[in-house]
Amino acid sequence: MTKSYVVRDSELDYDSNLVFTLDGRRSGQPDLYRHLHRRAGGSVQIIRGAPMMSEASAFRIEVLLSFQRALWDMVTPSLRGVAVKPIGPLIEARFIYDAVREEERMTVAEVEAYVVADFVPPVDVSFTAVAVPISAPRELEPGEQWVYLRRESEPE
Incomplete structure (x- = not known):
């Protein structure tokens, strides 16, 4: 045997x-x-050299760790949350702000540059800044998961 x-x-x-x-x-x-x-x-x-986990799981972990580092010093008071959708070879992210101005767009572009620098082609990224007023709930879209959430009071 x-x-x-x-x-x-x-x-x-x-x-x-x-x-x-x-x-x-x-x-x-x-x-x-x-x-x-x-x-x-x-x-x-x-x-x-047998793999310990699936490629999708390993990619997801790499993406989450990349975001952890990329968000250093990038969280502003108006950032309500960051949702990521890591489906290799594409990494999509939504940065949810109270309001989106040029400063927020520049911050998202900088985070995007840090994340894309952690990966080799064919990995691609697509990050967007969206405005969701404080009166509206933050909700995940299919396939997304939170990498950052601001603490907010419960609506009364």
Whole structure:
């Protein structure tokens, strides 16, 4: 019986020249292979670099982390919320303001530049500034999620 062991890149010791070929043969550091072989009680197939999560999940996490950094010093008193829709290779974002003036458009363009700089093509971005008065609720559109929400009093 063949057991498969997943060896992720983060678990490999690159200083020891550990290399596994696509057909499961090994070269370099045989101790790990022998250890896994004994543990399995038979044949062992080692798969190097197997993904830990789906590409969509990894992309979503990268986008959220990028926004966390890109929003530093960009949150103004009139910003009510930021909704993002990360569907690779496109990142869409809505910046919800009390009112949109040139200053808000420039801020959104700056955040957009920071986010796009974190990715390589074919990733593209589309950010917009929208005005939603304080009397109107902030609502997500399909596929969006919040990356920033201002604390607001409940309407009476």
